[in-house]
Amino acid sequence: MKAIIKYGLLVLTTGTLWMTGCRKFLDESDPSNYTEENYFTKPEHARSSVNAIYASLREPMSGDFGGGPWTMTEFATGQAATDLGQAVNSYFIKDLHNTADNAYGDNIWKNYYKGISNANLSIAKIPNITMDAAEAKSLLGEAHFLRAWYYFYLVQLFGNIPLITEPVDLKSEQLRPKQATPEDVYKLIVDDLVTAEASGLPFAEASGKVTLGAVKSLLSKVYLTMAGYPLQKGTAYFDLAAKKAAEVLDSKQYKLFDTYGDLHNPAKKNVEENIFMIQYKTQIIPGSWQSLIIPYNKNISAYSAETGGIYATADFVKSYDPADLRAKEGQFFFTEFTNQDNRNLKVDLGGFFLYKLFDVTAQTTTANSDLNWSLIRYADILLVYAEASNEVNGPAAKAYDAVNLVRARAKLPVLENLSKEQLREAIWRERWYELCFENVTWYDMVRLRKAFNLSTKGFDNYVGHKFSYGPVLTERELLFPIPSTELRNNPNLIPTKGY
Numbered sequence: 253m254k255a256i257i258k259y260g261l262l263v264l265t266t267g268t269l270w271m272t273g274c275r276k277f278l279d280e281s282d283p284s285n286y287t288e289e290n291y292f293t294k295p296e297h298a299r300s301s302v303n304a305i306y307a308s309l310r311e312p313m314s315g316d317f318g319g320g321p322w323t324m325t326e327f328a329t330g331q332a333a334t335d336l337g338q339a340v341n342s343y344f345i346k347d348l349h350n351t352a353d354n355a356y357g358d359n360i361w362k363n364y365y366k367g368i369s370n371a372n373l374s375i376a377k378i379p380n381i382t383m384d385a386a387e388a389k390s391l392l393g394e395a396h397f398l399r400a401w402y403y404f405y406l407v408q409l410f411g412n413i414p415l416i417t418e419p420v421d422l423k424s425e426q427l428r429p430k431q432a433t434p435e436d437v438y439k440l441i442v443d444d445l446v447t448a449e450a451s452g453l454p455f456a457e458a459s460g461k462v463t464l465g466a467v468k469s470l471l472s473k474v475y476l477t478m479a480g481y482p483l484q485k486g487t488a489y490f491d492l493a494a495k496k497a498a499e500v501l502d503s504k505q506y507k508l509f510d511t512y513g514d515l516h517n518p519a520k521k522n523v524e525e526n527i528f529m530i531q532y533k534t535q536i537i538p539g540s541w542q543s544l545i546i547p548y549n550k551n552i553s554a555y556s557a558e559t560g561g562i563y564a565t566a567d568f569v570k571s572y573d574p575a576d577l578r579a580k581e582g583q584f585f586f587t588e589f590t591n592q593d594n595r596n597l598k599v600d601l602g603g604f605f606l607y608k609l610f611d612v613t614a615q616t617t618t619a620n621s622d623l624n625w626s627l628i629r630y631a632d633i634l635l636v637y638a639e640a641s642n643e644v645n646g647p648a649a650k651a652y653d654a655v656n657l658v659r660a661r662a663k664l665p666v667l668e669n670l671s672k673e674q675l676r677e678a679i680w681r682e683r684w685y686e687l688c689f690e691n692v693t694w695y696d697m698v699r700l701r702k703a704f705n706l707s708t709k710g711f712d713n714y715v716g717h718k719f720s721y722g723p724v725l726t727e728r729e730l731l732f733p734i735p736s737t738e739l740r741n742n743p744n745l746i747p748t749k750g751y
């Protein structure tokens with residue numbers, strides 16, 4: 253039980269489990285069974301219940317011969333390729349033939365709502381536990397942040413979604429909820445983050461738990477998104493985004509790594525550039541995406557499964573400035589590696605694979621990854637600040653400073669003497685190049701209604717943009733479809749337009 257609590261795998265029920273079976277069985281009491289009524293009684297129960305909320309971040313990160321849910325938004329950019337023939341969900345998205353039956357969307361929907369359910373339970377029950385008030389407030393801050401996180405990504409992915417804020421059982425009116433408007437969902441997200449901001453969390457720490465820096469960073473990203481589509485709140489929200497990102501920058505608690513190698517260095521978990529991460533631990537809960545990011549059966553890896561599940565298109569990598577360090581071999585991408593049976597022998601991989609996500613030790617020896625997955629890193633917040641500040645104040649010195657920090661590490665010249673419009677697109681390009689394959693780019697495309705043209709290096713309108721390998725984006729690709737399993741189970745849900 254201790255290991256379960258420590259690593260956040262406790263799954264709490266909402267009471268429905270205890271309502272099945274025969275009455276005699278239900279009337280019997282087993283003190284070893286936890287229910288809502290007898291569980292939330294001690295301070296350690298509060299901590300373990302919040303740990304359970306984090307667990308849902310992990311579930312979509314798996315990947316093997318069936319593909320991986322986390323790749324869903326990468327294939328939707330038109331900048332990802334795959335050699336994994338049996339992962340049909342990848343091809344449906346990549347080739348713009350997606351349907352509501354796609355298992356990736358179903359996985360994310362179910363797990364993120366499970367996270368929301370556990371957050372609602374913690375938020376409802378922790379105030380009733382006799383415990384240190386400051387600790388309870390801090391734990392509630394984590395719960396509010398995590399609920400905001402799940403809702404922020406669900407509303408961007410699926411649009412009109414159910415908004416559930418209380419624990420649900422078989423008698424609840426929200427057992428089969430109706431959809432809320434994005435405006436209402438964003439209101440809850442902001443309210444949750446403002447609550448978390450005032451909860452006494454440390455600004456930064458290496459434990460992997462939610463910090464004040466993570467809260468302010470996410471709030472800056474939320475405001476930036478609200479300034480764009482679909483809400484189009486404009487200048488006032490660009491200003492809010494810039495101010496909140498500035499609080500992160502001005503705190504001096506974070507910095508860019510000196511090298512890109514540190515982006516996939518397990519020794520750099522939760523420090524410096526890594527503001528908020530999904531936590532993994534080798535031999536306990538190992539990182540689960542390594543077999544998906546290596547080439548198909550090239551015998552380079554200690555993993556038995558070499559899937560070729562996702563890599564960058566050649567057109568995307570070749571669109572980088574030739575001087576850009578990020579596009580050099582062994583930085584963000586790699587095209588060759590050593591043979592597993594003979595490390596003196598180089599193997600041509602036949603594509604641009606994702607070195608920025610590559611656990612070298614796991615791939616070469618242990619087949620058991622100790623690498624965390626970064627959800628928010630400092631480079632992102634620098635670019636959030638640069639973009640939002642430019643929208644409000646034009647190309648001022650601090651906006652240039654922020655974007656040029658990112659460019660300096662890439663060995664690119666500073667940006668200067670640009671118009672507001674020129675700096676806007678320059679910052680967008682930095683986001684595309686710096687944050688690729690980190691589940692960021694598609695969300696940028698949707699909030700901007702823009703897509704990066706790999707040939708012109710400019711930005712096309714999202715609707716009508718042609719991927720370099722042929723398919724053309726339409727309005728329906730602005731959202732992913734609400735999963736068909738949810739539509740069947742809840743007659744109050746309206747299918748996503750176009751699906």
